[in-house]
Amino acid sequence: MxxxxxxxxxxxxxxxxxxxxxxxxxxxxxxxxxxxxxxxxxxxxxxxxxxxxxxIKRSVVVYCRVSSEAQRPDLENQVKAMDTFCNASGLKIDQVIKEVGGGMNFKRKKFLNLLFRMLSGQVSMIIVAHKDRLCRFA
Missing domain, CATH: 1.10.1660.10 (Multidrug-efflux Transporter Regulator; Chain: A; Domain 2)
Incomplete structure (x- = not known):
């Protein structure tokens, strides 16, 4: 063709x-x-x-987020769960990003940095525990 x-x-x-x-x-x-x-x-x-x-060396990034400081233990549980998932799936993790902030706040520094890296082609895959971990809308 x-x-x-x-x-x-x-x-x-x-x-x-x-x-x-x-x-x-x-x-x-x-x-x-x-x-x-x-x-x-x-x-x-x-x-x-x-x-x-x-x-470009494109990386695989795991993104974990919780809404408040009170949920910080849940953040560590997310990281462990994503590590287990990636190992079982045969994915090599290049970076783990942990962030505390609301899902409707689009001014989170680590979130914005990750988006810019993805748009520039530096990130091949973003892995999240739940689809609302990245952002609530959009």
Missing amino acids: HYRPHEFAKIAGVTVRTLQRWDISGKLIADRTLGNHRVYSQKHINQLKGLLSDD
Whole structure:
């Protein structure tokens, strides 16, 4: 199956202009049609996976949160449970983030730092005990 540049850009999570730059620089060379149009295939997807994994060391992060200081013992229980889960699942944990703060407070420093790291591609997976541990809404 062949992908046109805008289709492949969606798969890759980059812009068409980035694909053009990669083609020019030789980082990811596209195949050409008889009309000299760029097309991409499964081999380009595999090559792209290699490019992304080589560029950035992406980490697995466990995020544990409780709402108040009175629940701090529960925080340690969350960490132990997540460690057990990850070991049973064969996941290697790179970092454990523990935070005390409300789920509706979107100004938690560790939470914001984790989001920025995830958006920049430094974090491959965030593991939480319950879906509301990250935030209550959104």
